[in-house]
Amino acid sequence: MGDLPVRAAVKVDVEKTEIREFERPRIGADDGLLRVEASGVGGSDPEMYRKPDSAPCIMGHENVGMVEALGENAARRWGLKPGDRIALHEYLPCWHCHWCRQGDFRLCMEADFFNVKDQFNTLRYGTCNADHAPHLWGGNAHYMYLAPNAVIHRIPADMDARHATLAVPLGNGVQWAVLDGGAGLGKTVLVYGPGQQGLGCALAAKAAGAAKVILCGMTRDRARLDLAPRLGADIAVDVEQEDLEAIVMRETGGRGVDVVVDTTGDPTGAIAAQAVALAAKGAWLNLNGLRQQIPIGEIKKRYLTVRAPRGHSYRSVELALQLIGSGRWPVDLLCSHDFGLDQVHDAILATAGRGMEGAIHVTVSPWRDA
Template identity: 35%
Template sequence: MASVRGATLLGPDKLEIREYPFPDIPADGGLIKIEMGGVCGTDVKYLHGKLKVDYPIILGHEILGRVEKLGKNAAAIHHVKEGDRVILKGALGCGRCADCRRNNQRFCRQRTSYGGRTTCDKPPHLFGGFADYLYLAPDVLCTKVSDSLTPEAAALIGSVMANGFQWAIRRGGVKMGDFVLIQGPGQQGLSCTFASKHAGAAKIFVTGIGRDQPRLELAKKFGATRTIDVEAEDVVEVIRRETNGEMCDVVVDVSGNPNAIVKSVDCLHRQSTLVLGGLTGDTTVTPMLMDKLVWNEIKLQGCFTADNDATEAALRIIEETKFPVEQMVSHVFPLKEVEHCIRAIGGEVPGTFPTKALINPAIG
């Protein structure tokens, strides 16, 4: 292979497979051969220009690969060797800005951002997971993954499953005996369901709409005790009945639907927590009666991507329990079909509605 393919976003709804030269590898850098790249709703928003980026970018921020090449100092920096299987997160930060000084490296504006903020306009170009290879930057965190995990399972850990632990447990505070509502049965909803189950939640409710029936059935395997089709049942009434009027300790919204967010407030009891993990879009306004939050002392908790501790927790539990998280992977697409895949995730392809889709560059 003389060049590297990358799914390059040139502007809103302008996605092309472009070829790039293999990068020179400095002493502190490396090269990763992509095994799988996960597709999520954020990629849909990138495609349609709903999130601000510095074009052009190579899409793909959920990354599983193998270390192909390391600079002479890179092994010591990343604690990996050539041939290791790794998941990658652009989460180390510059170490100097205000966010990094507060140990919030995930928010560092200077950090390498795969599949998002870091442009591919200049060498080394390869800053996205929907490609054959990826440049390993010195400020990126590599986490080694066991070869015992299937590619589909391993590809879910760094973002999808880690987010479940971050959002439901670390930010939502789900604990033993809690009643938990997950709004949305997609990949993030399933991961939050799995995490809540492992935290000891007594009841876990997962909502969806009519077309989500396969996802709702899958949610039961991931730990849901009751699923709710909100087109057929009123979620507030179901929660009131199933909890004997106590309502929920934690609600996690991963739907990004303003109506679901508003309903979520009515599903909580006093001094409980509403976690917002779903993006609604930069210009979407969610109408909410703020007095309900005030009178009932509801904690409103926004959530960004998982931190490194959540990633390690997800990895350890999945490796030890051997729970088949890959059950949520419904589709695997070749690199050349990445735009079709993203549009399918966004509900734009009739007859194709993936629960979780992956890109495998090895199949074309």
């Protein structure tokens, strides 16, 4: 097994990828090997692709595949056998801290990007240094290494692999809109940004029982806004052509919304200010970006709960997989484009809106053209 090479698409420079071969790992008692069926291109991947100090790297952190090989201890620990199909988190956490024991691996000190000093040299699927043996740390490859501390979800044998790659972005939607955002029965919800994360938030909020979901974006997002009503949104607003504040107040009888989720990153802080203005008393705000400033006086006056989106928990991804497998939602509409291993560069640029139009959730299927 160890002599057979593995093909992988490796980021070697800023927005430059080439195909390289790596030795196939020898699997011991505690680890395994995954035959990658599909890898989703995340919304953060174009930014990662532009970073100057993050090569060499095998990108791809929304990964689905079939267990190819498994050590005895790993099989017992994960309850798996070769041939089982799984979806992976990107996190490679410690498994013994307070947060890991709750399934909140995003907050583990060994997995949290805000705590680690060197993100590129921190082991995490899809973003770490490919020089670290056994090298196969990303889904843009024929095979991936299953580390002993991997976070794994079993998926049904008949689940479409491209649909299953939505487990992470839709898991973010469940986490941000529902578990952290408070969307639920009878709530009114406003979501900023109609990308894969925003559409995931809209779907999760409606699935949780929200009475009304308003999703907003820009004119360039027209195709996504048109798709939104089929994926949980009751109203889709082009903020460059329509008055969002007037629509929100009309739809809520002047009270404001119960939940706000920003998936855009809000580089100027303008969304945060507007979110406060559109929030009902007692609303929950899940606000993105690092430049937002909300006066404590406004939080007190309106009795707001303010959080920030921070990845996903085990529970949120498991719930996302249940939504995907339910057949209730046309998730295939999210899976807009698929590329082979030799087209990873094009796949990442498509996610950034470059090279082709209409991309929502882009996937790489490494064996497609093999």
